[in-house]
Amino acid sequence: MITASKSDAVSQDGLLPDLPNGPLSEYRRKASFNWKDMAMFLEDEDIIAFKNKIFSTLESDPLFYRQPGVDLPLEKYRELTFLRCKKIFEYNFLTFEATMEKPQKMLVLINCLGMYDWSLSTKYFLDTQVFGVAIGNTGSERHETILHQTQNMEIFGCLALTELSHGSNTKAIRTTARFDASTKEFILNSPDFEAAKFWVGNMGKTATHAVVYAQLYTSDGRCHGLHSFVVQIRNPKTLLPMPGVMVGDIGRKLGQNGLDNGFAMFHNVRIPYENLLNRTGDISSSGNYTSAYKDPKQRLGASLGTLSSGRVSIISMVVTNLKLAITIAIRFSATRRQFGPTEKEEIPVLEYQLQQWRLIPYLAAAYALDYFSVGFFFNLIELQIGILMKDRSPRQAELGKEIHALSCAGKPLASWTAQHGAQECREACGGHGFLAMNRLGDIRNDNDPNCTYEGDNNVLLQQTSNYLLGLVQSIHEDNAPCESPLGSIHFLNDYKTILKRKFTASTIRECLDCAVALDAYKWLVCYLLRESHDKLQQEKQRAANDFDARNNSQVYYCRSLALAFIEHTVLQRYYDYTHDPSTPGSLQPVLKKLCCLYGLWSLNKHIAVLYQGGYFAGELPGRIVQDAILDLCAQLKDDAVSLVDAIAPPDFILNSPIAKADGELYKNLWSAVLQGEKVLERPSWWPEFCCNKPVIGKPRSQL
Numbered sequence: 001m002i003t004a005s006k007s008d009a010v011s012q013d014g015l016l017p018d019l020p021n022g023p024l025s026e027y028r029r030k031a032s033f034n035w036k037d038m039a040m041f042l043e044d045e046d047i048i049a050f051k052n053k054i055f056s057t058l059e060s061d062p063l064f065y066r067q068p069g070v071d072l073p074l075e076k077y078r079e080l081t082f083l084r085c086k087k088i089f090e091y092n093f094l095t096f097e098a099t100m101e102k103p104q105k106m107l108v109l110i111n112c113l114g115m116y117d118w119s120l121s122t123k124y125f126l127d128t129q130v131f132g133v134a135i136g137n138t139g140s141e142r143h144e145t146i147l148h149q150t151q152n153m154e155i156f157g158c159l160a161l162t163e164l165s166h167g168s169n170t171k172a173i174r175t176t177a178r179f180d181a182s183t184k185e186f187i188l189n190s191p192d193f194e195a196a197k198f199w200v201g202n203m204g205k206t207a208t209h210a211v212v213y214a215q216l217y218t219s220d221g222r223c224h225g226l227h228s229f230v231v232q233i234r235n236p237k238t239l240l241p242m243p244g245v246m247v248g249d250i251g252r253k254l255g256q257n258g259l260d261n262g263f264a265m266f267h268n269v270r271i272p273y274e275n276l277l278n279r280t281g282d283i284s285s286s287g288n289y290t291s292a293y294k295d296p297k298q299r300l301g302a303s304l305g306t307l308s309s310g311r312v313s314i315i316s317m318v319v320t321n322l323k324l325a326i327t328i329a330i331r332f333s334a335t336r337r338q339f340g341p342t343e344k345e346e347i348p349v350l351e352y353q354l355q356q357w358r359l360i361p362y363l364a365a366a367y368a369l370d371y372f373s374v375g376f377f378f379n380l381i382e383l384q385i386g387i388l389m390k391d392r393s394p395r396q397a398e399l400g401k402e403i404h405a406l407s408c409a410g411k412p413l414a415s416w417t418a419q420h421g422a423q424e425c426r427e428a429c430g431g432h433g434f435l436a437m438n439r440l441g442d443i444r445n446d447n448d449p450n451c452t453y454e455g456d457n458n459v460l461l462q463q464t465s466n467y468l469l470g471l472v473q474s475i476h477e478d479n480a481p482c483e484s485p486l487g488s489i490h491f492l493n494d495y496k497t498i499l500k501r502k503f504t505a506s507t508i509r510e511c512l513d514c515a516v517a518l519d520a521y522k523w524l525v526c527y528l529l530r531e532s533h534d535k536l537q538q539e540k541q542r543a544a545n546d547f548d549a550r551n552n553s554q555v556y557y558c559r560s561l562a563l564a565f566i567e568h569t570v571l572q573r574y575y576d577y578t579h580d581p582s583t584p585g586s587l588q589p590v591l592k593k594l595c596c597l598y599g600l601w602s603l604n605k606h607i608a609v610l611y612q613g614g615y616f617a618g619e620l621p622g623r624i625v626q627d628a629i630l631d632l633c634a635q636l637k638d639d640a641v642s643l644v645d646a647i648a649p650p651d652f653i654l655n656s657p658i659a660k661a662d663g664e665l666y667k668n669l670w671s672a673v674l675q676g677e678k679v680l681e682r683p684s685w686w687p688e689f690c691c692n693k694p695v696i697g698k699p700r701s702q703l
């Protein structure tokens with residue numbers, strides 16, 4: 001095993017306790033680097049100490065005790081999640097001052113609570129952040145009291161945009177808010193049950209207040225489009241609905257069942273006119289409407305801008321799920337033995353090329369996407385600071401657009417990778433992966449809605465391709481450079497030259513340089529941009545209208561473009577990071593391999609387009625890319641256990657008997673099974689078998 005230097009070891013030992021010896025030790029010994037060095041490179045001491053504090057606090061609090069795999073009744077799970085949420089308020093892990101000092105800790109807290117249980121994390125952050133950020137970003141000074149009340153849990157918040165009959169198409173939201181000049185109030189109404197707010201997290205049982213999106217009407221009957229309002233929906237003293245509000249719970253979901261998702265209908269609900277969140281449009285006490293955004297399309301974009309913070313955060317949340325799933329599958333695969341070269345000796349399933357190829361690319365994806373998600377969160381913080389400072393500069397506007405474009409593809413890429421990864425990990429653990437107590441089912445099911453909420457993945461990708469297609473004109477006019485605050489589109493300045501390039505590597509060895517995949521991605525994005533643009537023009541000529549033309553250009557064109565663009569962005573950022581001279585020499589080789597594997601594995605999914613567009617020609621490119629993927633998996637298999645050790649939470653949080661750090665797969669699983677309630681008891685309904693025998697072919701009367 002590679003050991004850390006003496007001074008590093010001193011600071012590491014306090015923060016990162018040694019892992020127990022056991023069946024995983026052999027792989028740990030074979031690793032090319034020290035897992036503690038890696039952990040401390042990925043996160044600084046302050047963050048690791050913060051995580052340790054959260055984890056150890058939860059572990060020592062009996063309220064957070066849990067029995068692996070136990071399915072609680074819905075009501076009980078909701079209650080427990082609420083009690084735990086209340087406790088998180090009491091622990092106050094992150095003060096306002098600490099957030100301002102190091103905003104990244106917000107993301108760390110979201111993920112630490114999520115690693116414990118996503119229902120708890122989403123419940124807490126929907127209230128304190130999603131509700132809070134919506135008010136902070138789209139409201140003004142007059143809404144500060146509400147924010148304070150949220151922080152003290154005097155009130156409990158939610159964000160209500162979606163309706164029963166409309167989710168993606170936010171323009172078609174039908175809840176109305178009409179200004180009544182005589183009382184200086186807005187009157188909220190749901191025109192019918194199809195316009196009920198629906199799916200809203202926290203609304204089912206707990207929320208007292210909602211940020212409600214509604215069409216704003218002035219008293220002259222004019223509609224000014226979608227705006228958001230703070231609406232009290234329950235009495236905080238009784239949790240009973242406010243007059244005119246019909247509010248309820250939508251029922252059991254496929255995951256995250258500790259969270260109460262709900263519906264609400266409004267019947268002449270009056271709210272003070274000051275409850276309009278007035279950043280994008282305001283109304284004077286006499287009822288005159290004003291807005292800095294003259295173009296209704298721009299106004300819609302501004303009022304939906306707050307959704308970007310959720311989308312950016314979700315990227316990190318889903319990567320957290322991938323990290324949990326891959327930790328379980330790698331530790332299992334390193335300790336589970338099946339078959340072997342001789343009758344006497346069975347080998348760990350991680351030694352099989354097939355198992356490596358199924359899992360190790362997801363490990364690489366977890367590292368690359370994790371790096372992207374944290375860096376992208378910093379970009380969001382920059383945007384947030386600009387919003388708070390009321391920055392109206394063109395740069396701030398461009399930053400908002402670029403973050404919107406990147407988050408609308410970043411969320412799909414990361415949530416799908418986590419979703420497919422969680423399923424692969426489940427299957428890679430065989431039957432034990434299907435046992436609820438081993439947690440892969442919960443990880444998969446709790447991850448799943450990330451593909452839908454904060455915008456359906458397939459719908460969001462269209463926002464990214466729209467952004468890219470909007471650049472085509474400047475690309476064709478050479479004197480108008482492609483520039484953006486985060487630089488994600490700068491390479492498009494070389495569009496014409498890139499399109500002339502071909503794949504030149506001729507050996508596997510050459511492909512092991514990540515620059516090969518990166519160059520291929522640059523070509524792929526330029527090619528798909530050209531093809532999507534051309535397809536759109538053709539469809540415009542053929543179709544009756546632009547609406548049809550756009551819809552008929554999604555599959556194989558705009559959708560692929562958006563995904564290739566975000567994969568390129570993730571890879572470029574990870575490439576720069578892993579190749580940076582400041583990256584420790586002891587870690588650089590393994591990090592470069594992860595980067596290269598992520599690049600080639602992702603690229604391999606586009607192989608048909610690479611051939612179709614002529615970047616690849618002949619058998620060789622396809623073959624050496626695939627061989628390089630297998631080669632990298634084989635090179636990384638001895639590092640895999642240490643790579644997951646560096647990103648794994650403690651056993652209590654991971655909560656999977658087959659993946660404890662001691663690697664005692666069977667002892668841990670067996671003891672968890674035997675500790676289950678009533679495992680050895682006969683069922684309470686045993687007489688149904690033993691006494692009440694069926695008369696075959698004659699069902700008994702139900703009367």
Ligand SMILES: CCCCCCCCCCCCCCCCCCCCCCCC(=O)SCCNC(=O)CCNC(=O)[C@H](O)C(C)(C)COP(=O)(O)OP(=O)(O)OC[C@H]1O[C@@H](n2cnc3c(N)ncnc32)[C@H](O)[C@@H]1OP(=O)(O)O
Binds near residue numbers: 167301384385
């Ligand atoms: C120092 C400061 C420290 C502070 C630290 C704190 C930092 C913040 C931390 C935040 C933490 C957050 C915690 C997260 C915890 C998350 C828990 C998650 C739990 C689940 C939550 C679930 C909540 C929901 O699901 S809410 C409902 C979400 N619904 C949707 O997303 C609907 C999807 N549909 C849409 O958004 C739109 O309708 C869309 C995008 C499909 C567009 O439709 P349409 O075709 O009608 O319009 P367009 O013509 O395409 O668009 C018009 C125009 O607007 C632009 N635009 C749209 N959206 C945005 C945006 N978000 N930002 C910027 N611009 C936008 C669009 O690009 C168009 O512009 P053009 O220039 O005209 O092209």
Ligand SMILES: Cc1cc2nc3c(=O)[nH]c(=O)nc-3n(C[C@H](O)[C@H](O)[C@H](O)COP(=O)(O)OP(=O)(O)OC[C@H]3O[C@@H](n4cnc5c(N)ncnc54)[C@H](O)[C@@H]3O)c2cc1C
Binds near residue numbers: 159165453454456
């Ligand atoms: C667990 C969970 C929690 C949620 N929490 C909240 C919350 O707190 N607050 C809130 O307001 N909302 C919430 N939502 C709602 C969520 O934001 C919506 O489900 C989401 O925006 C998608 O809308 P939809 O469900 O109406 O799907 P639809 O828009 O009806 O989409 C259905 C299908 O049609 C496809 N489709 C739609 N439009 C197009 C198009 N133009 N081109 C091609 N295909 C298209 C989609 O890809 C999708 O496959 C939550 C949802 C879930 C699952």
